[in-house]
Amino acid sequence: MSRPSSPNFSPLWQLTLARWRSFYREPSTIFWAFVFPIVLAFALGVAFRNRPPEPVWAAVLQGEGAPAVFGALERSGQVKVQVYDERGAHEALRTGKVALVVVPATATGPRTYQFDPTRPDSRLARAVVDDILQRAEGRVDPTKVADFKVDAPGSRYIDFLVPGLLGLNLMSSGMWGIGFVLVEMRTRKLIKRLLATPMKKRDFLFAFGAMRGLFLLGELPLLIGFTWLVFHVAVKGSLLLLLGCATLGSLTFAGLGLLTASRAQNTQTANGLINLVQMPMFLCSGVFFSSERFPEVLQPVIKALPLTALNDALRGIMIDGAGLAQVARPMAIVAAWGVGAFLIALKLFRWR
C-alpha cells in the first residue's frame, strides 16, 4: 500500500514493456518489420547483381578453313564455339543456340557471317567474332585504348538499394507501428481507459518513442549486417552518424504516424490515410530508383518530402562517406517534418 519503489513500477517502463510485448508477440509485425526488408534486399540484390559478361555463341561451318577459325575463336576466350555441318549450323542458328554462323573463306568466296540482324546478340557476335579473327590474321589497330571495369562495391544497384530500403522501413514501421496501433487502441476504447487513470499522456507518448528506439536497434544491425555479409555492402561513413540519422528518421515518421492517427475513429480510415501519405514517397522518394528520374518541375516537391531527404542523407553516409556537414541539409528537412508533425498532432489528437 505504499509508494512502489521498484523500477518495475515506473509507468514509462511498464508502458514501454507493454508496447514491446504487443510488438514481438504478433508474428506478422515481426515479419513485416524485420524479415520482409531482408527478403526484399536479398531478392533485389540477386536479381540486379552484376553478372560476368555473357559469352558469345558461334558456330563454324565444317570445311577446309574451319580448324583455323575455330582455333582463333577458342583461343580468344570470348566465344563459345562449335563446328557444325550445314544442316546442324542452320538449326542451331534458328533455335537460338548460336548467334552467328561463320562460313570460312574458300577459294571461291570470302568468309561469310550468317546471322539475323534484328537479334542484338547476333549483331554483337558478328562484331566480336570479326574483331577477333581480323586481329588473329594480323590487323593492327591505329589507336591504343584501355578498358576500365566498373563493378566495385559502392557503385552497384544493391549499394543504392540498401539505404533506400532502410528509409522505407523506417517510414512504414513508424506509420503503421504508431499511426495504426494508436487508432486501434482508440477504437478499442483502450486510450479512454488509460486516460481514466492518473497516467501521464507524456509517458504514454514517450513509450511509443522508446519502442521506435528499440525497433531501430534491431532493424539497423540486421539489415546492414545481412547485406554486408551477403553482398559486401559497406557503410563508408560513420556508423554513429548513420545511427543518429536513422533515429531522426524514425522519430519523424513516428510524428507523422501520430498525426495521421490524431483524428481517425476507425482502422479503415487510418489504413487509408497511412497509405495516402506513404504512397507518393514510396514511388518518388528514391527507394528503388533515383528520384532524379522524375521531371524537373516535380523536383522541388520531391526533394522536400521527408523520405527523399532521409534517403539522401542515408545514401550520403553509407555510399559517399558523408560527414555531418554534408548531410546537415537533408537532416534538417527531416527534422522539420518531425517537429511540425508532432506539434500539430498534439493539438489535434483525440484522446477520448
Place this chain on the structure above:
Amino acid sequence: MTGNLPSTSENAIELRGLVKRYGTVTAVDGLDLAMRRGECFGLLGPNGAGKTTTVEILEGLNDPTAGEVTVLGRHWATDEAWLRGRLGISLQETHLQERLSVIESLRLFRSFYDHGQDVEALVKLVSLEDKRDTWYSKLSGGQKQRLAVACALVGDPELLFLDEPTTGLDPQSRRQLWDIVLGLRAEGRSVLLTTHYMDEAERLCDRVGVVDKGKLIALGTPKELIATLGGEQVIEFVTDRPLDEAPLAALPGVRAARHVADGWALTVNEVHVSIPALLQHLGRLGAPLHRLSTHHATLEDVFVSLTGRQLRE
C-alpha cells in the same frame, strides 16, 4: 493540496441539474442525485436511458452540457489529478491489450498509481489465479470483465465506478462478479454501478436510482421502491376481453391494477385472497383466462408501474 488524506465531503457524488445533449438528442435531462460515502449505489434503467453518459461525466471522461458535478467533494475542472488517483473505473466497453497477460495488464495499471493494491492479491480477489499468465485475448467474457474490475481496483480507489459489469455474461459469470461486488460492499467501499438487470440492482445495491430517458424517476432502497407498489406480490394474467381498471383495483386485497404489455398486473398483499376474487370477477364477465402467474414484486414491477414499459425491451 491535502496529500493523500481521504476527502472529507460526506457525499461521494453530488449531481445538480445535470444535462447532456448530443445535437438534438438529450441523453441526460436534468439529473439530481447524491450518493453517500460507503454505499453501493445502482443506476438502473433500460438501454439508452443515459446511464453511461452520466457515469462518464462523473468520471471526468465526458463534459456536461449543463449542471454541477461534485465528486468526492471536488470538481473536475480544478482537481483532475487529485481525483484520478482516487477513482477506480471500469468502462462499459474496454478491450485491454490483446497480447498482455492478466498479471502484465495489472502491473501496467498499477504503475500509474502512487498508492495501490498488491497485484498478486488482486489476481486472487477476482479468482484469476489459473489465468495469471494467460493473454487477455484468450480469456472468456467473464474473465475479461473480472480483470477489468481488478484494473479498476488496482489504485485502491475511494470511489469505484462499474458500468454494466455483467452485461452479456452467462449466469455463472454474473454470480462470480456479484460475489466480488458484494465483497467490496462489505469492505465499505463506495461503489456506483449501472445495470439494466433489476435482479442485479436488487441484490447488490444499498440504494437504487431508476433512470429513464435521461431522468431520475425513482430513488430509494430496493425495499422502499418495491413498497411503493403497495404490495409485495404481483399477479399477472392475460385475457382477450377488454377490461376496466377500476373494478380490478377494487377487488379484495388488490392495491393497484395496471395494464401491461399483453395483459394485466395486480399488486396485492395476500395472493390467497385476491386470486379467488379475480377468478370470480372474470367468470362473471365471461372473460376466458389464458394465463395466470404470481411472483414476488421486483424492481421490474416498479419500473413498469412508473413507465408502462418493461426494463428490457
